Every structure is written in structure tokens, then in C-alpha cells.
Amino acid sequence: MSKWFILFISVLMVISCSTDSAQQQQVDADLDVAQINANTSEYVDKTVSVTGTVNHVCRHGGKRLFVMSDDANDRFKVEAGQVGSFDVALEGSKVRVVGVVKELKVDKAYLDTWEKEVCAAEAENEAQKFASEHEGQDHAGNEQADNPTLQNINMLRQELVDSEQAHLSFYHLDAISFEEVM
């Protein structure tokens, strides 16, 4: 059994070592943060590289980061994707990330479903809190005022109305590889 296990580990190592670095990846466009922000819809589902300074890395697990332009006026979200996770130590470093641009379309149906899920979770939390505290008061009601997610949903609803479009678009880069650049 140990022979098979060693063989299995060797195969895994070969697979993991064969991943291309950011330098080797073929890309449709080499962009900086301002350039991708200017024409994001043009690059949806295309493989591009984005170069910028890491502004923030998600503290719990490093699943996403934000890169910003040199003048700090533009930001772009990068999901770890095939990279797995980003180290917080990257904050403040200039990186070149290669990945596929993805679009999240947020329409009325999306917001309705989201709101329903948030309200259901909220109701469940309230019920548990109520049961554990044994209080005789009515806890229903003022969810919207307290819950930041519901406030966010309402904000997006307003943004959707103001845009006069069928949906709002949010973009991110699904990372394939990255490298620190000087």
C-alpha cells in the first residue's frame, strides 16, 4: 500500500509543479487598474493581467484582495480562484495578477432572493435569541434598520432604479496566477 501512496504523492507533486507562473500565462490584454475599470465589460470572460498595488487582503483565509492604481483612485477586486489564497503580507506590494474577468449581474430577482435569504436567517436568529432569553417581548419588526446587509440590498435597489437598466454589473478577476513586481 505504501508504494501506491508514494506513487500517488509523486503524481500530485508533478501536477502541482506544472502550474504556470503569471509570467508564462498567455493573456488577451496587459492592463493596469485604471484601464480595466475604464472598459471592464469589454474583457468579460477574457484572460487578462492586471497590475496594481495590493490595497487589502481578506483577513479570514485570504480568499480575495483589492488592487489599486498608483494614484489610488481606482480599485479592482480579485478573487483567489486557482491561486487558492493570498497572504496578507502582500498588502502594499505591487502585483501582476493573471485571471479571467467575471461579471456578476444583479437584477431585481437576484435582490429579492437575497433579501428573502437574509430575512429568513434573521428570523431564525431572532427565534433562537427569543427562545434562549425567554422574553415575552415581540422581536419582529425593525430588521431593516439594524441589518447592514438589508440596508445594502435597499441601496442596490435604489441604484438599480437610478441606473434605468435591467441589472447592475459587478466585476472581479478570478485569479489564475500572480507575481510580485518591483
Place this chain on the structure above:
Amino acid sequence: MNFNWRKWNRVLHRDLGYIFFGMTIIYALSGIALNHLRDWNPSYDISRLELQTDVFRSDDSISKEQVINFLEKYGEERNYKSHYMPQPGQLKVFIKNGNAIVDLGTGYGVIEKLQRRPVFYHVNFLHYNPRKAWTWFSDVFCVSLILIAITGLFILRGKNGISRRGAWLTALGIIIPLVFLFMYT
């Protein structure tokens, strides 16, 4: 020829147990870490130093020299990486393994330093890091864990075996999660 299934059951249980000892510890530790995600950051120990500074007299444009001068007081001058102004009147400085934010109007600031937690950072990294090869390896581990559990039921015979004491304890181990399931759904 008789197939001695109990022998092969023991061999499978023993060898998979040895091979995946390390993985079991990794997933158990990261499981504890993730269970308490609301209470702590399992990957980093984050320290905050509140400060008051008068180094920055104007918020027009802050030079690298000014920032390094500011960092000197806190022994961080060698750790400078870059800086920018996220909004007028606010300075953010990136330093090695941390950052500093200063309100240029009041001079109040905070230096945040992050230090990787030994062991927990690494087990969490593996748990969160689904690269292809690792995903396959951990899938093999998960299947093996099921095999270890099933083969474990049939290791012993007699009064401590699965037909007597083992049956009660196994049932208890299944009932407990079911009770939580009914409670929470």
C-alpha cells in the same frame, strides 16, 4: 481458499490510520479554528498600537521621507513598503506585515501588525487553499476517513464489538448530531 476479511479490515484500518494521521490532525485543528471564527482570527495575531503624532503638518502631499520619519519613532522605518491617501485628510502606510492609518487633522493613528499564528496559520492555509492537487489529496483523505470509520467498527469481536457495546456507542454518536439537526432545523 477462505477470504479472511477481518484480517484485511484490520490492515486497511491500520495503514490508512497511519497514512492519514497527519491529515486528521490538520483538519481537526483547522476545524476548531473555523468553529471559532467569530471570536478570533485563527491565521493572524493582530496587534494594534494607538498613537498621536504631529509629524504631518499638511495633508497636501506626504513624501516618503516624511512617512519614514514618522515610522522611526515606532521602530518601523525599515519595514516601509508604500503609502497613499484613501481619502482627504487620511494617510495609510503599508509596512511589512501590517499597516498604519493616520488622521492628518487630529494626528490620531493606529499601527496594526499581523503575525502569523504558528501551526494554526499553516493548517488554515491548507484547509482554505483548494488548489487542484491538494483538493484531490484531501478528497482521498475524506474517502479514507470513511473507510477508517467503517473498518473501525469491525476491529473487535465479543462484548466490546459492534454487536454489543460498540452498537450502543455507535448509535449514540449518530443520535447526537441528529438531535442537533432537529434542534436547529
